[in-house]
Amino acid sequence: MPRIDLDAYVAAHSYSWVRLEQLVALRKRNGAEADELVDRYQQVATHLSVVRTSAPDGELVAYLSSLLGRSRISMLASRVPTWRGVARFFTDQFPAALYRLRWWWLSCLAGNVVVIAIMMVWLAHHPEVEQSLISPQEVDQLVNSDFESYYSENAASAFATRVWINNTWVSALCIALGILGFPVIYLLFQNIAGVAIVGSIMTRHGRGELFWGLILPHGLLELTCVFVAGGVGLRLFWSWIEPGQVSRASSLARAGRTAVTVALGLGVVLFISGIVEAFVTPSPLPTWARIGIGILAEVLFLAYVFVVGRAAAARGATGDIGSDLLEDRVATQA
DSSP states (O other): OOOOOHHHHHHHHHHHHHHHHHHHHOSSOOHHHHHHHHHHHHHHHHHHHHHHHHSOOHHHHHHHHHHHHHHHHHHHHHHSOOHHHHHHIIIIIHHHHHHHTHHHHHHHHHHHHHHHHHHHHHHHTOHHHHHHHSOHHHHHHIIIIIHHHTTTSSOHHHHHHHHHHHHHHHHHHHHHGGGGSHHHHHHHHHHHHHHHHHHHHHHHTTOHHHHHHHHHHHHHHHHHHHHHHHHHHHHHHHHHHSOTTSOHHHHHHHHHHHHHHHHHHHHHHHHHHHHHHHHTTTSSSOHHHHHHHHHHHHHHHHHIIIIIIHHHHHTTOOSOTTHHHHHHHHHHHO
16 A cells, blocks of 8 residues: 555544544533544544554554544443433433333232232132142141241342342243233233232131231232233233334334333342342231331332322433433434
């Protein structure tokens, strides 16, 4: 490749280098500036290649290499969530998503509570069903030892982790399989059927107080999270059945991004529920105190949704984690 006039080359392209310096120095960029950063990076990478090949000037090569290195770090840093971004997720996006989808998960919650109640009453009046599901020896073991020991037989920290992973997995499945609809209903039924069967057995054998005393402290928040996931999963299914004024693909994409927001946030809420189940449920506190803690956790969650979430929705937050990026792209194209 023939040599180039280095002075002329620098004069012709120095503006791009200066502009890239300015973009790298920005602490916050809008969509147009982020796109320009990528474009300028590619231009300067080409300039560096030309200089190395046609006019190898050590000082200029070092400068352009350094500029490109800082640009790569800047682009990478812009993709890593900041503490401010994490805070905004929990003050705006997550509560807004919960609030905007409230009728879906509240309906799911109410429907499942009614089904649990009906199943428990029906099973309590049909003991022959219990006998077809579990042997008398297993009933005796469940009522007199297994149910109570379940919450204390393992170290609290290990138990909390196991509970958190299990509940997060169930909630994630409800959301991930939501696009198909029926699997969500099946998962929810499997979840509540277990509660109803054990509850009816414990109640029919005179251990109802023990059952509710152990299930309510953590179960209120835990089951609420599962029902939220179920409601969001069903909303995802409905987004392509009835897309409204947009295409099915756009409707599904928007609902999917919001579902991801809820899934991420529920992971944290279920972690709190797991801590309650591991440290409060088996604790020596009086039953009223343990249930009181469970009720307090549930009330705080609902307040988070209907106070923080309502305010976030009023500010324009949608829960769509891609909405800001899409707005930036539209602005860039405009």
